[in-house]
Amino acid sequence: MSFSIGIVGLPNVGKSTLFKALTKKKIDIAAYPFTTIHPNVGVVIVPDERLEKIAEIIKPEKVTPTVIEFIDIAGLVKGAHKGEGLGNQFLAHIRNCDAILEVVRTFNDPEVENVLGEINPEKEIEIIKVELLMKDLETLENLIKKLEKDAKSSSKIALKKIGIFEKIKASVSEGKLIADLDLTEEEKSEIQEYQFLTAKPKVLVLNINQKNVEFKGENFIPLNLKIEEEISELNPSELKELEISSSLDQLILKCYDILDLITFYTIAGGKETRAWTVMKGSRAPEAGGKVHSDFEGKFIKAEVISWDKLIEAGSRLEGRGSPGAAWPRTRELGWLKIVGKDHVVEDGDVIEFKI
Ligand SMILES: Nc1nc2c(ncn2[C@@H]2O[C@H](COP(=O)(O)OP(=O)(O)OP(=O)(O)O)[C@@H](O)[C@H]2O)c(=O)[nH]1
Ligand SMILES: [Mg+2]
Numbered sequence: 001m002s003f004s005i006g007i008v009g010l011p012n013v014g015k016s017t018l019f020k021a022l023t024k025k026k027i028d029i030a031a032y033p034f035t036t037i038h039p040n041v042g043v044v045i046v047p048d049e050r051l052e053k054i055a056e057i058i059k060p061e062k063v064t065p066t067v068i069e070f071i072d073i074a075g076l077v078k079g080a081h082k083g084e085g086l087g088n089q090f091l092a093h094i095r096n097c098d099a100i101l102e103v104v105r106t107f108n109d110p111e112v113e114n115v116l117g118e119i120n121p122e123k124e125i126e127i128i129k130v131e132l133l134m135k136d137l138e139t140l141e142n143l144i145k146k147l148e149k150d151a152k153s154s155s156k157i158a159l160k161k162i163g164i165f166e167k168i169k170a171s172v173s174e175g176k177l178i179a180d181l182d183l184t185e186e187e188k189s190e191i192q193e194y195q196f197l198t199a200k201p202k203v204l205v206l207n208i209n210q211k212n213v214e215f216k217g218e219n220f221i222p223l224n225l226k227i228e229e230e231i232s233e234l235n236p237s238e239l240k241e242l243e244i245s246s247s248l249d250q251l252i253l254k255c256y257d258i259l260d261l262i263t264f265y266t267i268a269g270g271k272e273t274r275a276w277t278v279m280k281g282s283r284a285p286e287a288g289g290k291v292h293s294d295f296e297g298k299f300i301k302a303e304v305i306s307w308d309k310l311i312e313a314g315s316r317l318e319g320r321g322s323p324g325a326a327w328p329r330t331r332e333l334g335w336l337k338i339v340g341k342d343h344v345v346e347d348g349d350v351i352e353f354k355i
Contacts, residue, residue, distance in 0.1 A: 002043065003277065004069040005203075005255050006097030010124055011075025011115050013105035014207040014225040016040075019072035021225065021232040022248060040072040046256055046263070047249040048275055050307050050348060054265055055273045057314030059323040066263055066275040068255060071097055077115065078127050081134040091135050095195045099259050100202045101251075102128060107209035107226070121206060121215050132197040133172055139194060140169040164190050172198070201258040205251065221254065223247055262347035265307060266291055270324020284343040288353045298355040304337045305330050307348040327352070 007015045023042030045065045055063045073093045080090060094100065104121045105114065116124060144165050147158050164187050171181050178191075178199035191199065204220040206213055213222055231239065231246045239245060260280045264287055267273050276290045284304075289296030305313075313333055314326030330336050345351070 002067050002069050003098045003259050003261060004041075004071055004096070005099050005101050005259075006071045006073050006094045007101045007103060008073055008076060008094060008128065009103035010105065010127065011077065012112055013075070013103045013124070014107070015075070015103050016072050017225045017229045018101075018103060018205065018207075018223075019070055021228040021246075022070050022252070024232050042070050042072070043067045044070055044252060046252060046275070046277070048263060050263070051265065051273065051275045053311055054267070054307055054350065057311050057326050058267050058270055058273050060267065060270055060273040061323075062272040062274075064272060064274040066277045068252070068259075068261075068277070070101070075115070076128060076131055078131070080131045081138060091131070091197065094132070094197055094200075097200065099255060100197075100200050101205060101255060102202055103205050103207055103225070104220075106206050106213050106215065107224075109209070121213075122217065125204070125217070129175075129177070129198075133175060133177070136178060136196045136198050137169065137172050139196065140165050140172060143194065144169070161190065201260075203251070203254055203258055221247075221251060223251065262345065264345050264347075264349045264351055266351060266353075267324060267327060270322065270327070278345055280347075282345050283341065284339055284345060284351070284353075285341055287345045287351060288355075291353060295353050295355055299341060299353065301354045302339050302343065303331075303352045303354070304339050304343065304349050305335055306346070307350050309335050310350050 007019055009015050019040060019042060022044050045067055048065055051063065051065055071093065074090055076090055080088070102125070104124045105116075106119055106121050108119060116127075144162055147162050147165075150158060168178060168181065168183075168187075168191065172178065178196045179201065183191075204217070205225075206215060206220050206222045207225045208222045209224055209226065228246060228248055231244060232248075234242070256277075261277050262280050262282075263275050263277060265273065265275055276287065278287050278290060284302050285296050285299035288299045288302065310326055310330060313330040313335060316333075317325055317329055
């Protein structure tokens with residue numbers, strides 16, 4: 001299971017255009033609101049120079065990058081939480097995503113209907129924010145009601161839960177995003193399973209068509225999505241000739257980053273060099289579980305080396321040796337670490353699991 005990013009925004013802001021550019025997949029893009037009735041799910045390769053460098057040293061038969069999923073969600077409108085537009089359906093799609101990529105329109109084009117009637121990024125952001133907050137408020141109220149109705153509502157556990165939900169509800173009703181609240185680790189783990197919409201990490205993309213964008217906000221990525229879509233249809237030599245490049249790789253990496261994800265590698269004895277994704281802070285057995293579901297339970301130990309040390313060992317072979325020869329070389333050099341269940345995986349670890 002890969003991590004997923006839901007592309008969210010008002011209708012006709014360029015969400016499907018971005019999705020298409022990301023996935024290079026032909027999908028229905030038209031100058032009408034609600035082009036996207038069914039969510040489109042696309043798998044996108046996470047760009048990774050380290051993987052390429054490892055593959056140069058190992059020379060495997062196969063190189064497999066890690067991926068994240070992007071989900072093209074239909075446009076949200078004011079009142080979505082009350083079921084306006086295709087409201088509740090969209091909000092349910094957002095709930096299933098690990099993070100939100102919000103697209104805001106700052107491009108002017110009389111050919112493309114603007115549901116807001118004006119270019120106003122701050123207002124767009126506010127509309128989306130209110131819809132997500134209202135939905136979370138509704139979820140919280142339902143949870144509290146259910147707990148109170150429950151015969152065991154006087155139990156310690158139920159009372160504690162109600163207390164946490166009430167506290168969060170008070171902040172949400174004041175317009176605060178759950179992601180911005182100062183919650184304890186216990187409170188965070190208590191609410192995790194409910195996948196609150198405003199608790200998700202978020203990346204903001206301004207879809208621009210002019211250089212200077214008037215926007216009073218911070219932490220956003222300005223992109224010309226129409227141009228990104230055109231770029232996505234060109235091959236590398238055409239891009240070189242035209243001296244243009246895409247900014248989507250940075251966007252993909254930004255999404256990876258806000259999800260707190262890191263990459264580790266396996267080399268399968270030289271057969272396949274592969275990148276994998278885990279949450280920062282994951283331990284070795286959990287990483288093993290990504291590679292093979294059996295590995296998590298049967299994990300005994302693993303051999304680990306940082307990717308750059310593997311490259312260094314490989315470069316000392318000066319082209320000698322069979323595919324994967326760099327790995328035993330690291331052992332000879334005494335650079336391989338043997339780790340147990342408690343090893344916290346580091347970004348860039350190359351791991352061989354022993355079960
Ligand atoms: N001029 C211009 N047009 C754009 C830009 N980005 C998207 N469009 C056009 O705007 C129209 C709508 O774009 P979509 O990507 O389908 O919009 P959407 O956000 O997916 O819309 P819904 O699915 O209806 O919510 C299409 O005709 C796009 O070609 C842009 O940067 N500049
Ligand atoms: Mg769309």
